[in-house]
Amino acid sequence: MKTGQIKSYLRFLSKNKLFTTISVIGLGVGIASCLLISLYIHYETSFDHYHEKKDRIYRLTSQLDFNGVIDAAVTNLPSGPTLLQDYPEVESYVRFRRFGREAQIKVDQKMYPTSNVWIVDSTIFDVFSYPMIQGDPKRALVQPNSIVLTKTTADRLFENGEAYNQTLFINNTLYQVTGIIEDIRPQSEMQINALVSLSSLPQPFMDAHNQDWFRIGFYTYLLFHQPVDKVEFEQKLVEFEKKYVQPWSAENQIVASLKYEITPLKNLHFDNTKTYDQPKGNKTYLIIFASLAVFLLLIAVINYINLNLAQGGKRSKEVGVRKATGAQQKEIFTQFISESVILSFLALLFGLIVLVISLPYFNRIIQAEISFGSLWNLTFLIPMIGIFAMITLAANSYPAMLLSRLNPIQVLKGNTQNGSKLSKLNQTLIFIQFLFSLFMITATIMVQDQMTFISEYGLGFEKDKILTLRIPADSTARNQLSPWLETINTNANVIASSQTRIPDGSGTGQLMFRIEQDEKMMEQTINYLFVDEEFLDVMGLDLIHGRNFDKNIATDQQQAFIVNQKAAEVFGWYTDALNKRVQWGLMPNGQATNDGKVIGVVNNFNFQTLHNDLAPLVLCFNPNGGNSMSIRYNTAELNGPIQKLQTRWNELAPGFPMQYEVLSTSISDNYQTEKRMHDVLKYFSYIAIILALVGLFALVSYTLQSRIKEIGIRKVLGASTWQLIWLISKNFWILLSIAFVVSTPVVWWFIQDWLNEFAFRTAITPIPFITSYMLIAILSGLTIGYHIWRVSRVDPVKALRYE
Numbered sequence: 001m002k003t004g005q006i007k008s009y010l011r012f013l014s015k016n017k018l019f020t021t022i023s024v025i026g027l028g029v030g031i032a033s034c035l036l037i038s039l040y041i042h043y044e045t046s047f048d049h050y051h052e053k054k055d056r057i058y059r060l061t062s063q064l065d066f067n068g069v070i071d072a073a074v075t076n077l078p079s080g081p082t083l084l085q086d087y088p089e090v091e092s093y094v095r096f097r098r099f100g101r102e103a104q105i106k107v108d109q110k111m112y113p114t115s116n117v118w119i120v121d122s123t124i125f126d127v128f129s130y131p132m133i134q135g136d137p138k139r140a141l142v143q144p145n146s147i148v149l150t151k152t153t154a155d156r157l158f159e160n161g162e163a164y165n166q167t168l169f170i171n172n173t174l175y176q177v178t179g180i181i182e183d184i185r186p187q188s189e190m191q192i193n194a195l196v197s198l199s200s201l202p203q204p205f206m207d208a209h210n211q212d213w214f215r216i217g218f219y220t221y222l223l224f225h226q227p228v229d230k231v232e233f234e235q236k237l238v239e240f241e242k243k244y245v246q247p248w249s250a251e252n253q254i255v256a257s258l259k260y261e262i263t264p265l266k267n268l269h270f271d272n273t274k275t276y277d278q279p280k281g282n283k284t285y286l287i288i289f290a291s292l293a294v295f296l297l298l299i300a301v302i303n304y305i306n307l308n309l310a311q312g313g314k315r316s317k318e319v320g321v322r323k324a325t326g327a328q329q330k331e332i333f334t335q336f337i338s339e340s341v342i343l344s345f346l347a348l349l350f351g352l353i354v355l356v357i358s359l360p361y362f363n364r365i366i367q368a369e370i371s372f373g374s375l376w377n378l379t380f381l382i383p384m385i386g387i388f389a390m391i392t393l394a395a396n397s398y399p400a401m402l403l404s405r406l407n408p409i410q411v412l413k414g415n416t417q418n419g420s421k422l423s424k425l426n427q428t429l430i431f432i433q434f435l436f437s438l439f440m441i442t443a444t445i446m447v448q449d450q451m452t453f454i455s456e457y458g459l460g461f462e463k464d465k466i467l468t469l470r471i472p473a474d475s476t477a478r479n480q481l482s483p484w485l486e487t488i489n490t491n492a493n494v495i496a497s498s499q500t501r502i503p504d505g506s507g508t509g510q511l512m513f514r515i516e517q518d519e520k521m522m523e524q525t526i527n528y529l530f531v532d533e534e535f536l537d538v539m540g541l542d543l544i545h546g547r548n549f550d551k552n553i554a555t556d557q558q559q560a561f562i563v564n565q566k567a568a569e570v571f572g573w574y575t576d577a578l579n580k581r582v583q584w585g586l587m588p589n590g591q592a593t594n595d596g597k598v599i600g601v602v603n604n605f606n607f608q609t610l611h612n613d614l615a616p617l618v619l620c621f622n623p624n625g626g627n628s629m630s631i632r633y634n635t636a637e638l639n640g641p642i643q644k645l646q647t648r649w650n651e652l653a654p655g656f657p658m659q660y661e662v663l664s665t666s667i668s669d670n671y672q673t674e675k676r677m678h679d680v681l682k683y684f685s686y687i688a689i690i691l692a693l694v695g696l697f698a699l700v701s702y703t704l705q706s707r708i709k710e711i712g713i714r715k716v717l718g719a720s721t722w723q724l725i726w727l728i729s730k731n732f733w734i735l736l737s738i739a740f741v742v743s744t745p746v747v748w749w750f751i752q753d754w755l756n757e758f759a760f761r762t763a764i765t766p767i768p769f770i771t772s773y774m775l776i777a778i779l780s781g782l783t784i785g786y787h788i789w790r791v792s793r794v795d796p797v798k799a800l801r802y803e
Contacts, residue, residue: 024343037293042379048189055266058230067255077217094223117193145197150182172475213248214256299436299695430735434739443747466631467662469660495633496632513528548600565603566616645660
């Protein structure tokens with residue numbers, strides 16, 4: 001393209017500032033939206049890809065059936081070393097066990113609560129690629145009481161940054177820092193702040209787990225010499241179970257089964273089928289977001305084409321003159337393509353600016369750590385460049401082709417229209433925009449309805465008034481705090497307190513019980529909670545039958561159980577649950593360490609998330625309490641009580657931070673995935689609406705430009721502004737109504753499928769569908785009305801003299 005033509009085009013853009021601005025912003029926002037979602041998809045699909053041996057690493061899982069299946073992400077302790085011993089294709093293994101919910105690390109009499117502390121085999125560095133900054137990866141986790149810290153954790157614990165070979169305490173036990181590793185990448189299945197040697201576990205603990213094939217609790221990863229066929233190796237695991245598990249089960253008279261499975265590391269992030277697992281991605285949501293990216297970019301490109309077509313009429317005489325003076329169609333086509341590419345690059349630059357500005361906000365929504373630098377990753381950048389090039393060519397070719405094919409004689413006579421064929425194309429494009437916008441708005445409203453339902457649903461207890469404190473494991477701090485915690489009930493605002501961690505929906509433990517059914521003792525895996533006698537009062541639960549636990553009755557700790565109504569129903573006890581026999585801590589020959597009877601039945605309450613239906617629950621008595629103190633207040637305003645607790649805590653245990661959880665917040669946190677989906681839908685719904693209105697703006701502009709003379713004639717003949725509005729807009733209302741009819745069953749199916757993930761869910765009503773239709777209708781009406789108002793003010797004589 002010649003310099004003069006570039007200057008001419010820039011002058012055209014300058015004179016048509018509205019067209020330029022809308023084109024750049026519309027396409028730029030579409031590009032930014034697509035890039036944001038693409039970066040997120042790339043982030044989610046890149047988990048654990050940085051490990052050098054990723055193609056040879058598999059996680060071992062176990063499916064236990066004790067008259068109730070547990071499909072668990074964890075396995076027993078002996079599986080890893082036994083597989084290494086028996087199968088030559090296994091090169092190594094590593095086992096992970098969480099060091100409690102949070103490790104209380106003490107350095108120089110100061111406490112540092114630290115999450116993601118794992119007890120692991122010394123072979124971890126043979127399997128995974130965790131670069132070590134200081135220390136010997138072969139020896140760092142061999143000796144008992146050895147600990148390896150990430151760089152950030154080391155800097156946090158030791159102010160001078162010199163952590164290597166230093167010592168620290170965890171729960172009154174001394175550990176030596178034998179290594180420092182680089183921080184774990186956010187795209188990692190196992191998030192790590194510190195690693196403790198497996199040899200640090202007490203020998204009785206190791207013996208108990210090594211001798212029990214049904215005692216699961218370790219994440220086990222296998223490293224193979226070569227990638228293996230999943231189905232083929234799982235057949236070998238069947239033989240493995242027959243060789244080791246079945247004889248042990250028969251010897252101990254346990255009627256149960258155990259099935260092993262392996263999952264490739266590269267597939268692990270989206271495997272949501274296991275209990276006791278790490279947080280996972282959701283492939284369904286990823287597909288939804290990918291569809292969003294495609295549609296948002298499609299809408300932006302449609303708008304861009306329509307805007308180019310709308311402005312094409314203003315340059316039709318230029319085309320006619322150039323053709324009349326000898327310019328060839330190819331030359332004109334090349335000129336318009338080149339000009340449009342300039343506009344596309346301006347849109348790309350604007351899109352990158354929008355991306356930089358919105359990325360931190362987007363990261364907060366999706367709770368990820370995507371950096372702008374990820375954009376320059378070649379595995380991401382090269383496909384994006386190719387897609388952008390194709391989109392630029394496709395978006396600009398059609399308008400350029402139409403303009404370059406104009407007949408110069410017709411153009412110079414003022415006839416530049418291409419008839420109904422172009423009109424049908426534009427109608428199809430605006431229909432797609434309406435369809436997508438209706439889908440986005442309706443889906444967002446309905447997801448919000450479910451989130452509101454979750455927040456307002458009665459769980460069977462007063463979640464808004466309960467606060468849970470974590471009691472330090474450190475003996476010094478515990479001794480200082482315990483006398484004060486025992487007096488909490490004397491506070492006028494406290495209804496009750498319990499040294500029990502209240503279930504927040506994140507899951508309870510499961511144990512194998514024997515329960516009395518049809519005069520037989522049947523083994524079954526059941527949810528359980530260890531509670532003290534104050535638990536029912538703190539939760540506000542009602543005893544329907546029987547009595548509460550009593551610490552003054554010596555036999556209650558081992559011989560008393562309370563069940564919920566669901567358990568009584570499922571076990572066939574109904575109103576006769578009292579005195580039914582229950583056992584746990586099972587041993588051979590029908591014996592058990594805890595053997596007793598049901599002393600009470602409580603009302604059902606949701607101890608799991610609303611994704612799960614009500615399940616049987618057994619409450620076991622622990623009068624000594626655990627490492628938490630749950631307090632029920634007489635008010636839902638807990639800021640004041642928290643401040644008072646904080647002041648007293650600091651006086652009694654300086655250096656030990658007070659850790660607490662508001663139960664309602666903890667319960668709400670279980671729905672972060674759904675909240676992210678809602679926020680992303682809402683965020684991009686706004687963008688979809690804006691882009692749809694931009695497209696409508698362009699199409700109405702184009703339509704009016706082609707009907708200037710018609711409008712002038714109608715005004716001369718006495719047509720009112722409202723008649724003109726109806727004349728121009730009726731086709732758009734028809735398109736919107738058709739889009740509404742088409743989108744309604746699609747949204748209904750999508751939301752119904754999503755709601756099926758919840759055992760407790762809101763009802764689908766017509767209100768969200770009507771609301772989205774009315775919103776689009778009102779905004780479209782304002783957009784169309786603005787154009788008609790402008791045209792209606794033009795002198796009809798000028799309209800009739802148009803070109």
